Amino acid sequence: MRTNGYVILAVVAAVFASGCETMQQALDVPKPRAQMTGLKFDNITVDSATLLFDVEVENPYPVALPLVNVDYGLTSRSKSLFAGKADLQTTVPAESKKSVSLPATINYMDLIEAFKGIRPGSKIPYQADLGLSVNTPALGVIRLPLKKQGELSVPAVPKLSEFDWEKTVLTKVPQP
Numbered sequence: 749m750r751t752n753g754y755v756i757l758a759v760v761a762a763v764f765a766s767g768c769e770t771m772q773q774a775l776d777v778p779k780p781r782a783q784m785t786g787l788k789f790d791n792i793t794v795d796s797a798t799l800l801f802d803v804e805v806e807n808p809y810p811v812a813l814p815l816v817n818v819d820y821g822l823t824s825r826s827k828s829l830f831a832g833k834a835d836l837q838t839t840v841p842a843e844s845k846k847s848v849s850l851p852a853t854i855n856y857m858d859l860i861e862a863f864k865g866i867r868p869g870s871k872i873p874y875q876a877d878l879g880l881s882v883n884t885p886a887l888g889v890i891r892l893p894l895k896k897q898g899e900l901s902v903p904a905v906p907k908l909s910e911f912d913w914e915k916t917v918l919t920k921v922p923q924p
Contacts, residue, residue, distance in 0.1 A: 777886045778808035780840070784896040785847065787876055795857075801850040801878060803894065807840040809885055814839045816881040816889055818850050824874045824900075830854050840882075850878070871899040 786802035801820060807813040815838050821831035832852055840846040866872060878894040 779887070779890070780808060780813055780882050780884060780892065781806045782880050782892045782894055784876060784878060784894045787874070787896065787898065787900060789901075790849075790851070796853050796855045799852045799854055801852065801876060802847060803850060803878070803880060804845055804847045805840045805880070805882070805892075806845045807842060810842050811885055812839040812842055814883045815848065816883050818881070819879040820850070820852055821877045822852075822874055823877075824872045829874075830858060850880075866902055868902055871901050874898060874900050 782803055782805045784801060785804050786800075788800050788802070789797050790800050791798040799822070801818075805813070805815065815836040817833060817835050819831075819833045822829040830852065834850065834852070836848075836850070838846075838848055874897065876894075876896045880892045880894060881889055882892060883889050
């Protein structure tokens, strides 16, 4: 009777071990990859600037890969400059790579508060933390964490002398 118990136990262990290997192969689904390739200022106005996070996304699937949203944060010298979330409306073509620029708008007053004494043109160290969410056909929505460190040049605020007075129309506001 004992021998039968050992045989049954050995058979169950063999089935379980082969099942684990098959399960591991089934779970070995390729995942999309992403890497942050750059960070730069764009669309600078008198009160704000847009910061572009450049990200390269690789799609291993035979179908297009929708980019769902991104969460982001930028810190420097242990101080948070800004953080936020944005919905995305783009896809990465099947079995290819695509570079996308993810925009984040920063208010100069927030930047000045975080870095009193920083002058335009100076370089500040940064750490960018992003989470790019993609809707995969095999795994559903997954978040790809991204990090990048470097130095960022603080842009100068545009001068009012660049303002086009000829295109400005002044109107009289009625008094109540």
